[in-house]
Amino acid sequence: MSQLLRVLVVDDHEVVRLGLRQLLECKPGLTVVGEAGTAAEAVAVAEDVLPDVIVMDVRLPDGSGVEACREIRSLCPLTKVIMLTSYTDDDAVLAAIMAGASGYLLKQTRGQVLVDAIFTAGAGGSLLDPAITRQVLDRIRGGSTAVDRLALLTDQEQRILDCISRGRTNREIAEKLYLSEKTVRNYVSQLMHKLNVNRRSEAAAIAARFEHGSAVV
DSSP, rough: OOEEEEEEEEOOOOHHHHHHHHHHHHHHHHHEEEEEESHHHHHHHHHHHOOEEEEEESSTTTHHHHOOOOOOOHOOTTTTTEESSSOOHHHHHHHHHHHHHHHHEESSOEEEEHHHHHHHHHHTTEEOOHHHHHHHHHHHHHSSHHHHHTTTSSSHHHHHHHHTTTTOOHHHHHHHTTTOHHHHHHHHHHHHHHHTOSSHHHHHHHHHHHTTOOOOO
């Protein structure tokens, strides 16, 4: 008999978590190993139980599910994350992909679609809801100005970019934002990729120009 896929459910609404647990635990091959209602709790539980797949709401009371995804992927690289949301927000979709999410589905999707997505993610595949795929692709092809690229950054990435623009090292940023140096390095790598730059100085220059109200291509 094949090993069960171990799933962690993250949503701030208890009734949603209960519904997801009931849906998933009646499916052969799946078992729910934990629940979380906040981003911080999701990171802590994930590190404790090391699930195969996490089904995570994008909007959580204490922060973004996308940022929690990035932190979890840093701490638990074998864990896959599927973002589940009510909103077709292409910024959030792109940010989720950049954070290492395996998929992004709408809460309106049918239960079996979510189940199939969990098995796909558990097997190392990736997926996007067809309703939002085109939006994301169009956004990736666009966004050529510095302002557009800055708009792709998460709140945490913007904070780190501000620290970079002030000349702080990764260690100093880690101490200021209460993160590990490894996590800061991951954030820096992701934000530089989004800004399409190769050096910290180039990222700092973009931040400085934006701060002074000069949008450049």
